[in-house]
Amino acid sequence: DAGVIQSPRHEVTEMGQEVTLRCKPISGHDYLFWYRQTMMRGLELLIYFNNNVPIDDSGMPEDRFSAKMPNASFSTLKIQPSEPRDSAVYFCASSSSATGKVRETQYFGPGTRLLVL
Amino acid sequence: SQQGEEDPQALSIQEGENATMNCSYKTSINNLQWYRQNSGRGLVHLILIRSNEREKHSGRLRVTLDTSKKSSSLLITASRAADTASYFCATVSGTYKYIFGTGTRLKVLA
Numbered sequence: 295d296a297g298v299i300q301s302p303r304h305e306v307t308e309m310g311q312e313v314t315l316r317c318k319p320i321s322g323h324d325y326l327f328w329y330r331q332t333m334m335r336g337l338e339l340l341i342y343f344n345n346n347v348p349i350d351d352s353g354m355p356e357d358r359f360s361a362k363m364p365n366a367s368f369s370t371l372k373i374q375p376s377e378p379r380d381s382a383v384y385f386c387a388s389s390s391s392a393t394g395k396v397r398e399t400q401y402f403g404p405g406t407r408l409l410v411l
Numbered sequence: 412s413q414q415g416e417e418d419p420q421a422l423s424i425q426e427g428e429n430a431t432m433n434c435s436y437k438t439s440i441n442n443l444q445w446y447r448q449n450s451g452r453g454l455v456h457l458i459l460i461r462s463n464e465r466e467k468h469s470g471r472l473r474v475t476l477d478t479s480k481k482s483s484s485l486l487i488t489a490s491r492a493a494d495t496a497s498y499f500c501a502t503v504s505g506t507y508k509y510i511f512g513t514g515t516r517l518k519v520l521a
Contacts, residue, residue, distance in 0.1 A: 298453070325507060327509070329511075336511060336512070336513045336514065337454075337499065337511040337514075339508060339509060339510070342507065342508070344507075349507075350506070350508060385453055385454070387453075387454075389507075397441055397442060397503045397507060398442065398444070398459050398503075399444065399456040399459065400454075400456065400509060401456070402453030402454045402455070403453050404451075404452055404453050405451075405452070405453055
């Protein structure tokens with residue numbers, strides 16, 4: 295398996311622009327998590343999905359952030375409009391409940407490094 | 412959300428020495444996990460310890476858990492330069508919500 299795939303790996307944009315981050319989870323995984331990592335705040339859970347349905351979005355910082363999972367193999371995290379304080383590394387992770395393992399490990403993608411100027 | 416605190420924030424040791432890092436958390440947990448993050452990469456799962464366990468071993472890794480003190484430690488024995496990375500603890504409670512600690516940056520000098 296190729297693991298969790300994220301694109302783009304790097305994104306530089308100007309304040310006010312829309313940014314879309316993409317994630318392909320590991321095939322067969324039914325949980326998908328979006329995280330944001332910064333030096334100041336560490337690794338924060340933004341939102342997670344189960345079977346394509348958002349379960350907990352309490353970590354989404356504000357209305358400028360939205361996430362979708364139209365099918366089991368694709369998710370997007372959108373920021374509109376972007377601001378300099380959104381600069382961070384955004385990680386997608388997936389997990390499977392098939393063997394009761396969803397609480398036992400997460401598989402992370404390589405991350406998208408976002409810089410908003 | 413609450414986060415675990417890890418200490419030290421940074422640790423520098425010589426190859427062959429042991430590295431110990433600690434994690435404290437605030438809520439009751441189902442299990443506690445340790446992850447490694449190499450520079451510019453995603454996190455990789457290392458080891459899991461359940462709330463009813465006190466110690467777990469995996470290769471050169473040893474994890475302890477003290478639920479009364481809400482703390483855990485990760486020991487890496489006979490460290491290698493390739494162990495240079497950041498190490499995070501993550502607690503999992505009743506939901507599927509993972510809460511990650513602030514991380515320890517380990518540097519192993521050859």
